[in-house]
Amino acid sequence: MLRNHPQRDVLEKELQQRFFPPLPCPCRIGHFMLTLNSHSRADELAQLQQLAASQGKLLSESDTDLELQWPNLWLRWEKHTEFSTYSFVEPGNNAGFGPIEQLLPSADFFDRLPGQLFRVVQLQLVDAPRFEQEPDGQFAKAHCISSLLAGNKARIWTDFRKHPEGGGRVLLWDYGLTASARARLVQQLFDLGNYRKLSLLGWPLTRHTLHELQALEQQLLHITERIEQQQDSDEKLLRELCQLTAQSERLTAASSARLEASSAYYQLTLDRLKSLREQSIDGLMSLQDFSERRLTPAFRTAQSLQSRQRSLLERLGRSTELLRTRINVQLERQNTNLLASMEQRARQQLALQRTVERVSVVAISYYAVQLLDKLLVSLSSFLPWLPLKVAQCLSVPLVIGVVALLLARLHRKTRTPQ
Numbered sequence: 001m002l003r004n005h006p007q008r009d010v011l012e013k014e015l016q017q018r019f020f021p022p023l024p025c026p027c028r029i030g031h032f033m034l035t036l037n038s039h040s041r042a043d044e045l046a047q048l049q050q051l052a053a054s055q056g057k058l059l060s061e062s063d064t065d066l067e068l069q070w071p072n073l074w075l076r077w078e079k080h081t082e083f084s085t086y087s088f089v090e091p092g093n094n095a096g097f098g099p100i101e102q103l104l105p106s107a108d109f110f111d112r113l114p115g116q117l118f119r120v121v122q123l124q125l126v127d128a129p130r131f132e133q134e135p136d137g138q139f140a141k142a143h144c145i146s147s148l149l150a151g152n153k154a155r156i157w158t159d160f161r162k163h164p165e166g167g168g169r170v171l172l173w174d175y176g177l178t179a180s181a182r183a184r185l186v187q188q189l190f191d192l193g194n195y196r197k198l199s200l201l202g203w204p205l206t207r208h209t210l211h212e213l214q215a216l217e218q219q220l221l222h223i224t225e226r227i228e229q230q231q232d233s234d235e236k237l238l239r240e241l242c243q244l245t246a247q248s249e250r251l252t253a254a255s256s257a258r259l260e261a262s263s264a265y266y267q268l269t270l271d272r273l274k275s276l277r278e279q280s281i282d283g284l285m286s287l288q289d290f291s292e293r294r295l296t297p298a299f300r301t302a303q304s305l306q307s308r309q310r311s312l313l314e315r316l317g318r319s320t321e322l323l324r325t326r327i328n329v330q331l332e333r334q335n336t337n338l339l340a341s342m343e344q345r346a347r348q349q350l351a352l353q354r355t356v357e358r359v360s361v362v363a364i365s366y367y368a369v370q371l372l373d374k375l376l377v378s379l380s381s382f383l384p385w386l387p388l389k390v391a392q393c394l395s396v397p398l399v400i401g402v403v404a405l406l407l408a409r410l411h412r413k414t415r416t417p418q
Contacts, residue, residue, distance in 0.1 A: 020187040022179035026094035029123040030103035032086040034115035043114040070105045094126045100165045120167030128173040147286040148279040192272040195265045202262030203298050209255045234327045245316045252309045266299045368399040
């Protein structure tokens with residue numbers, strides 16, 4: 001029997017998650033987006049597990065969605081990487097936009113949940129009216145956005161503004177979508193809005209980082225000019241370059257994660273826009289127009305920032321390498337001069353040693369001759385026939401020759417490599 005892959009069931013479960021359930025028409029949906037960190041995830045899970053248990057449902061740590069029911073209201077919860085969404089659906093409501101608190105099971109529902117409220121939107125899904133007219137007073141005319149979606153089977157109205165009830169408004173006209181198609185469209189619209197706003201989360205950081213980056217670039221320019229003009233010592237310049245590199249690395253590390261996330265959310269926004277199959281309407285701004293008008297410049301600015309950060313680090317590396325090369329050349333020159341000086345001293349010591357050796361030959365020979373002379377005198381007392389004067393005369397060159405020969409052999413032994 002074939003063995004199952006350890007991740008088979010987990011991945012199949014993952015593929016079945018995050019499917020919005022079929023939506024009736026009409027209905028009103030309150031969509032809440034909360035940002036959370038890793039520490040607050042456990043608190044959220046505990047609260048939702050308690051809420052699910054009260055309705056006889058089980059929520060595990062690996063689950064990424066949950067559906068809960070109340071009278072005339074149901075909740076769709078979804079867990080994402082750094083945020084969670086809570087979508088409250090009220091079927092049969094086509095009375096228009098009202099206080100968003102009416103869509104909550106209780107006024108204090110979010111009081112027990114961790115996280116920070118990042119986005120609130122109220123979506124009204126209704127059958128397309130027989131005589132289509134622009135919604136009167138529900139949206140700001142100067143900022144109104146409308147287009148056809150899902151192959152011209154739906155039309156959206158919104159203005160991306162915060163209204164008195166505390167959130168945005170979206171009106172969706174249905175031209176005959178199925179319940180599942182409505183659910184997919186609504187989920188795509190919610191994802192589009194969430195990803196679009198998350199992609200702008202890095203914009204304040206981008207502006208702040210740009211100011212710091214410009215200051216670091218000016219410092220590098222000043223140091224480079226001093227390197228060229230040799231105004232300060234190389235050691236001082238190298239210390240400043242190392243400090244500037246550390247500051248640049250810190251700035252890059254502090255912003256790279258958020259900027260990369262913003263870039264990913266930007267690409268997800270474009271994917272969601274493509275999946276909507278939007279058709280623009282003459283005289284009105286579309287979702288595509290609005291998103292590109294605001295998101296694309298922010299995305300390009302973030303890309304430019306990351307490119308400048310990489311360029312700064314590369315220039316710092318080249319400047320540091322240039323300065324180190326110059327320092328190494330100076331050290332090599334100093335070492336060459338030091339070796340030449342040591343060689344000269346060695347030659348002087350060798351000359352002095354040879355002079356001392358010559359003197360030592362004379363001294364050793366002198367003492368050896370004296371000893372040999374006393375030896376000959378002593379021998380002459382026992383050997384009267386010994387020619388003392390001749391032996392004394394021959395002892396001087398003989399001793400000098402022997403001493404010189406011994407020193408020469410000693411020098412040959414010390415110079416021969418082992």
